[in-house]
Amino acid sequence: MAAFVFDLDGTLVDSVYQHVLAWREALEKVGLSLSVWRIHRRIGMSGGLLAQALGREIGHRVTGEQAKRLGELHSAAFVRYRDEVKPLPGARELLRRLSESRVPYAVATSSRLETARRSLEMLEIGPEVPIVTRDEVRYAKPDPDLFIAAARRLAVPLQDTLVVGDSVWDLLAARRAGSLGIGVLSGGYGEEELTRAGAFRVYQDPADLLSHLDEVGVRALD
Amino acid sequence: MAAFVFDLDGTLVDSVYQHVLAWREALEKVGLSLSVWRIHRRIGMSGGLLAQALGREIGHRVTGEQAKRLGELHSAAFVRYRDEVKPLPGARELLRRLSESRVPYAVATSSRLETARRSLEMLEIGPEVPIVTRDEVRYAKPDPDLFIAAARRLAVPLQDTLVVGDSVWDLLAARRAGSLGIGVLSGGYGEEELTRAGAFRVYQDPADLLSHLDEVGVRALD
Numbered sequence A, B: 001m002a003a004f005v006f007d008l009d010g011t012l013v014d015s016v017y018q019h020v021l022a023w024r025e026a027l028e029k030v031g032l033s034l035s036v037w038r039i040h041r042r043i044g045m046s047g048g049l050l051a052q053a054l055g056r057e058i059g060h061r062v063t064g065e066q067a068k069r070l071g072e073l074h075s076a077a078f079v080r081y082r083d084e085v086k087p088l089p090g091a092r093e094l095l096r097r098l099s100e101s102r103v104p105y106a107v108a109t110s111s112r113l114e115t116a117r118r119s120l121e122m123l124e125i126g127p128e129v130p131i132v133t134r135d136e137v138r139y140a141k142p143d144p145d146l147f148i149a150a151a152r153r154l155a156v157p158l159q160d161t162l163v164v165g166d167s168v169w170d171l172l173a174a175r176r177a178g179s180l181g182i183g184v185l186s187g188g189y190g191e192e193e194l195t196r197a198g199a200f201r202v203y204q205d206p207a208d209l210l211s212h213l214d215e216v217g218v219r220a221l222d
Helices: A016-029 A036-040 A047-057 A064-078 A091-100 A113-122 A145-154 A168-177 A191-196 A206-210 B016-029 B036-040 B047-057 B064-078 B091-100 B113-122 B145-154 B168-177 B191-196 B206-210
Strands: A003-006 A105-108 A161-165 A180-184 A199-203 B003-006 B105-108 B161-165 B180-184 B199-203
Touching: A003 A145, A016 A036, A016 A064, A016 B016, A016 B036, A036 A047, A036 B016, A047 A064, A064 A113, A091 A206, A105 A145, A145 A161, A145 A168, A161 A168, A168 A180, A168 A191, A180 A191, A180 A206, A191 A199, A191 B191, A199 A206, B003 B145, B016 B036, B016 B064, B036 B047, B047 B064, B064 B113, B091 B206, B105 B145, B145 B161, B145 B168, B161 B168, B168 B180, B168 B191, B180 B191, B180 B206, B191 B199, B199 B206
Parallel strands: A003 A105, A003 A161, A161 A180, A180 A199, B003 B105, B003 B161, B161 B180, B180 B199
Antiparallel strands: none
16 A cells, blocks of 8 residues: 655645745845746745746846845744644545554655644644655755655655645656655646646645545545 | 737736735635635636635635625735735836837726726826726626726727736636637736636736737737
C-alpha cells in the first residue's frame, strides 16, 4: 500500500491568499511592485526562488541578502493574517481516515517550521507524523528534496509515495522525485494548470479527495 | 473598426485578491464559512448571484435579504483593502493608446458605481468614456446585460465589440451577448479556464494586450 506526502499551505490549510497578500506587502516594502496574480502563481516555491523569480519578471535582480530580507518581511506581514487561517474542509478527517486505515503519511512544506507550526497544530497532527520543513533541506520546491526527505522518514520508496499539493511547484517536484502527484484546487490554481504540471488526478480539496480515496489506492478497512 | 468593453476589477485594476478576502470576511460575519479559492472563482459575478452560488456550495439557501446584507458587509470590509489597489501594468497606457487610435471603449462592471469610483479615477478615465455599473442593469454578469448596455452607449453593434475580462463570468456573458471575449490572467484564473469559457485570445494583463493589439484588430495610426 502507498504512502502520502502532503503539502501544507493551500493543501491542508486555507492560507494561500493570506500568504499572497503578505508577500505583496513585503515586496512593496523593498520597492518591488508586482501584480498580485503573479505572486499567487509563485506561492509554494521556496521563498528564495520566489523572490528571484518575481524580481526577474520585472527585470530586477534580487540578491541573496534581499531575498532573506523579503522572507523576514513576509513572515512579519503574515502574522497579521494568520488568525484568519483555517483547516481546509475535510483536511482533519482525511488525515484521521489515513491513520485509521494505517496508511502512513508525512507533511512536506517550503515554509519554515516557525511559520508552519500553527497550521500543524490546527490540523491536530500527532508526533508520529514526519514533518519536513524548509529548515531541513538545502532546496525547497520545485526541487524534489522535501519529498525525498519525507519518503526517507516514512521508509517508503519514492515511487510508492503519492504527493498531494495545490501548486504547480508541488507537482513538478513530485515528478522530479519520481512520485505520483495529486492536485487539489484549494490553493486557487486551475485544474488544467495542475494537470499540465503532471497531476495524475485533481480533486477540489481534502474533502473531495477523502471521498475518492479508492481512486488512488486506499481501500476501506473491513 | 471594433470597439472595446472592459471589465474593471482584475482587468484594469489589481483588486481581485482584496475583494476575495473582503467577501470572506463578510461571509464569516453571517456564519458562512467558505474556502477562499471558492470565493475567488465567483468574483466578477453579480453580488447577489455570488452569495447564492456560494451558499449552494455549502448547502445553505441564501435569501435576497441576506444577499443584500452580505453586499453591504463586503463593501464595508473592502474599504480597509482599497488603499492597496493599483492600476494593473499597462492599463492606463492601453486606454490612452485606444483613445489616440480613435478606438471607442467603455467599462462595464458588476460593481456598484460607489465601489468602482476610486478605480475609475485611478485609471484617469475621462467623462467621454461610457461607464456601465450594476446600478444600471437588472442583472449583472454572467448575464449579458452590462455588455449590451455598454455596446448601446458606444453605438456599436454587439458583434463588433471585443469584451476584455479576467473571469469566466465575463467570458460567458460576452458569448451570450454575441461579442468576442478576450481573457487576461491578471485576475488569477488559469489560461485554460478562460479559453474553455470562450476567450478567443488570452493575454497576461493590459500591458501584454497593449503590445499585441494588432492581433485583435487595432492598427497603429500612421
